[in-house]
Amino acid sequence: MSGHDDPITGLVLGGGGAHAAYQAGVLAALAQLRRAAGVERSRNPFAIIAGSSAGAINAAALACRCDDFERAADDLASVWRNLRVGHIYHGDVLRVTRSGARWLAMLSVGWALARRWRLRPHALLDNRPLGELLQRTIALQRLPGLIAARQLRALAVTASSYDSGEHVTFFQSGARLPAWTRAHRVAVETELTHAHLLASSAIPFVFPSTRLERNGRAEWFGDGSMRQMAPLSPAIHLGAQRLLVIAAGGMPEPAGRTQGNASGHPSLAQIAGHALSSIFVDALAYDVERLQRLNRVAALMSDEARRAAPLRTVQALVIAPSRRPDEVALEHLEALPLAVRAVLGAVGVRAAGAAPAASGAALASYVLFESSYTRALLALGEADTLARAGEVRRFFGWPERDKT
Numbered sequence: 001m002s003g004h005d006d007p008i009t010g011l012v013l014g015g016g017g018a019h020a021a022y023q024a025g026v027l028a029a030l031a032q033l034r035r036a037a038g039v040e041r042s043r044n045p046f047a048i049i050a051g052s053s054a055g056a057i058n059a060a061a062l063a064c065r066c067d068d069f070e071r072a073a074d075d076l077a078s079v080w081r082n083l084r085v086g087h088i089y090h091g092d093v094l095r096v097t098r099s100g101a102r103w104l105a106m107l108s109v110g111w112a113l114a115r116r117w118r119l120r121p122h123a124l125l126d127n128r129p130l131g132e133l134l135q136r137t138i139a140l141q142r143l144p145g146l147i148a149a150r151q152l153r154a155l156a157v158t159a160s161s162y163d164s165g166e167h168v169t170f171f172q173s174g175a176r177l178p179a180w181t182r183a184h185r186v187a188v189e190t191e192l193t194h195a196h197l198l199a200s201s202a203i204p205f206v207f208p209s210t211r212l213e214r215n216g217r218a219e220w221f222g223d224g225s226m227r228q229m230a231p232l233s234p235a236i237h238l239g240a241q242r243l244l245v246i247a248a249g250g251m252p253e254p255a256g257r258t259q260g261n262a263s264g265h266p267s268l269a270q271i272a273g274h275a276l277s278s279i280f281v282d283a284l285a286y287d288v289e290r291l292q293r294l295n296r297v298a299a300l301m302s303d304e305a306r307r308a309a310p311l312r313t314v315q316a317l318v319i320a321p322s323r324r325p326d327e328v329a330l331e332h333l334e335a336l337p338l339a340v341r342a343v344l345g346a347v348g349v350r351a352a353g354a355a356p357a358a359s360g361a362a363l364a365s366y367v368l369f370e371s372s373y374t375r376a377l378l379a380l381g382e383a384d385t386l387a388r389a390g391e392v393r394r395f396f397g398w399p400e401r402d403k404t
Contacts, residue, residue, distance in 0.1 A: 009242050010046065013055030018366055021083070022246075028381070044069050083369050087369065089128075096342075166186055171238065201224075204222055228279075328373065328380070
C-alpha cells in the first residue's frame, strides 16, 4: 500500500457492461508505467478500490490480488482479451429463445402468456456463466488477509435495491470504517461475495437481478450504476485523498458533436441504448464536475472555514475513452452469436449503413462480450493511458523513465 507520507489513493471504476474492457487496458498500461518507473512490485498503488456494475468485477479482481498489482492487472487484461459471449451469458439459440424471445414476446403480447408458459422471464439474457467465471477467477477469500496485512484499506461494491429503492454500497474493510447514509444512498459493511458482484453488474432488463441479505432481510438488487448520484462518494467516504477514475462508458460528447437519425422515429434499441448511457455515463461525469467545483471552493476558503464545513480537496485524475465505445462496437457486431444478433435485431440493432446513434450499437456495445471488441477496447485503454503517461507519473509520483 502507499507509504506513510503518501496521500491515500482510491481507484474508482465505473460501469458499462462490456465497456469495462477499456478499464482493463488502462490498468495494464499503469502496470507498464510502474515497471518502467521501478516501483516496488508488491506495493499496491490503491488503498481503496471502489466499483459499480462491470467495474465492480474489475475492482474485486484487482483487490483480491493487490499484493502483486502488475500481475493482477496483466491477468485481468488477459481475461478480457480472451473473452467470449459464452463466458458471460448463454448465447446459443435454445437458451436465447428461452430467455430473450420470451421476454420480447411478453413486451409485445402481454404477461398473460406467462400463465401458459408457467414462467415469467426475468431478463433478456441468462448470465449464469458469469457466476461460474467469477467463482473461477476472483478469490474473494483472500480479502481478509490482504486487509489485515495492510495491503488494502477497503473494497467497495455498489448495487441498487429494487425493493427499497436505495443505492447501497457494500464494503469490506478491517479498519472499522464508519458507514454513511445520504438521501437514497446507504453504506453497509459486510463480507463481500460473488453474489454482490453479480448484483452490481446486473444491467437492467438485460441480466436478472440478484437476491442479497441486508439488515437481516432479503432484497433484490440490480446494476450498481442505477440511481448512483455520486459515484465518487464511496471512495471519498472510505478515506481516499486522491482518486484515479476510469470511466468505462466515456464522458459527455464535445459541444456540437451530434449524430442521429432525424428522419425517423428512434428504434427501441436507440432508446434503450440512450437510457443505459444515461445510467452509466451521466452520473460519473456530473460527479467529477461537482468534485472540481468543490475543490475550487475549498481552495478559496480558510483552514478554519474548511474544518467547519467540513470540506477538503480531493485530487482526481480521470481517464476516459477517446473514442465512443458504440463506434467501436459498430465494427464488431457480426462477432455476436447469431441468436443474440437476431434478438437485438428485433429491437432495432443494425450494422449496415447506419451511424452509431441510429444503428442501436450503443445497446449492443454493453453485451458485446466478444474478443474482437474487447481487444479493441483494451488497446484503446492502453493507448489513452500511455498518451497521458506524464500526467499519470505526476499523479502517483513515479519517476520518469531514464531514456539514456
